[in-house]
Amino acid sequence: MREELNQGLLDFLNASPTPFHATSSLAMRLEAAGYRQLDERAPWHTEAGGRYYVTRNDSSIIAFKLGTRSPVEGGVRLVGAHTDSPCLRVKPNPELQRQGYFQLGVEVYGGALLAPWFDRDLSLAGRVTYRRDGKVESALIDFYQPIAVIPSLAIHLNREANQGWAINAQNELPPILAQLAGAEGADFRALLSEQLAMEHDFNADAVLDYELSFYDTQSAAVVGLNQDFIASARLDNLLSCYAGLQALLDSGDEETCVLVCTDHEEVGSSSACGADGPMLEQVLRRVLPEGDGFVRTIQRSLLVSADNAHGVHPNYEAKHDGNHGPKLNAGPVIKINSNQRYATNSETAGFFRHLCLENEVPVQSFVTRSDMGCGSTIGPITASQLGVRTVDIGLPTFAMHSIRELAGSQDLAHLVKVLSAFYNSHDLP
Helix, strand or coil: CHHHHHHHHHHHHHCCCCHHHHHHHHHHHHHHCCCEECCCCCCCCCCCCCEEEEEECCCEEEEEECCCCCHHHHCEEEEEEECCCCEEEEEEEEEEEECCEEEEEEEEECCCCCHHHCCCCEEEEEEEEEEECCEEEEEEEECCCCCEECCCCCHHHCCCHHHCCCCCHHHHCCCEEEECCCCCCCCHHHHHHHHHHHHHCCCCCEEEEEEEEEEECCCCEEECCCCCEEEECCHHHHHHHHHHHHHHHCCCCCCEEEEEEECCHHHCCCCCCCCCCCHHHHHHHHHCCCCHHHHHHHHCCEEEEECCEECCCCCCHHHCCCCCCCCCCCCCEEECCCCCCCCCCHHHHHHHHHHHHHCCCCCEEECCCCCCCCCCCHHHHHHHHHCCEEEEEECEEECCCCCCEEEECCHHHHHHHHHHHHHHCCCCC
């Protein structure tokens, strides 16, 4: 069971280099399980027992199963995660030609650890908008193969490299794609037209725009002497998306269950398809009772906001509070912050801890050091938007926001087990 879950996660990570591809991957798995896509621009006809999903911007997805029990009576069980990860995004006019090399200008998306991007085999993926036969359309592309690299400067030319190196994102991050001969020019949009033709078998009249990200081509893997770890890009937060999906597919028919995977968390969630936007509330208002019934339903509901937690690193243990150092493979972490950077309170934490104890899932707690700042999640944002009670949790991870992160190989099974119990729980607090 654990090995099967982990292999499924590896396959999902490898197929999801961008939020667009992650959303597509989730949709494919939902379709295979009998979920039907709804179009936000069309009338919806839903019924108890029905399974549905909706996407927005091709990068956010909400899947839900309407239970046979009235949601006014039983509430809604929601699991929330996000599809985006820190990365390097290609600029609108990116072509650079310096010293005979073809490079692309990039913009840093989110709070990325920049040093690990050097000396990696990079490819490019995302969404391209084009004109064909007089119509504006969009399609996903993925070059798959290593097409770029950001070489480090040799230590002979940067003697202070190991004493702390302030990376200049404008000057030092443009990847190298090729060498150019003589006066040969670089045309990035022509390159995209060729890729569209190769992947989708048509010729676009013109490439109009794009949202493209570089990514590491090294595959996700189970690693370690005893295969204790999962190493991959985008564990934050595709790990939670996949766990939520598996739990939803394992849920029963009685309760109404929702999986919310939204884009733009790494840059604040303020967008039409982000957690700080209207997507979730608009979807729920179309499928839940109206007026007084909607408020009653929300007040009987609970959101589990699942986003990776900082595991205590053996080389940097002083970065954690001495009593709150989550360990990899020791179960999900309840995240708490008195200043509401996390939305957990004693009741929601108590209920999640109860679920873990009832299902023999180990559970941990995290509070940041009192002299350090604290990150945040979609939890407080969704709680304030919707008024739903929330608990922030996540699996412990090393190297968060690196191009390659590390999680415990036992923890996915722990998280799926407790989220499945949550979706199937009859009574919420």
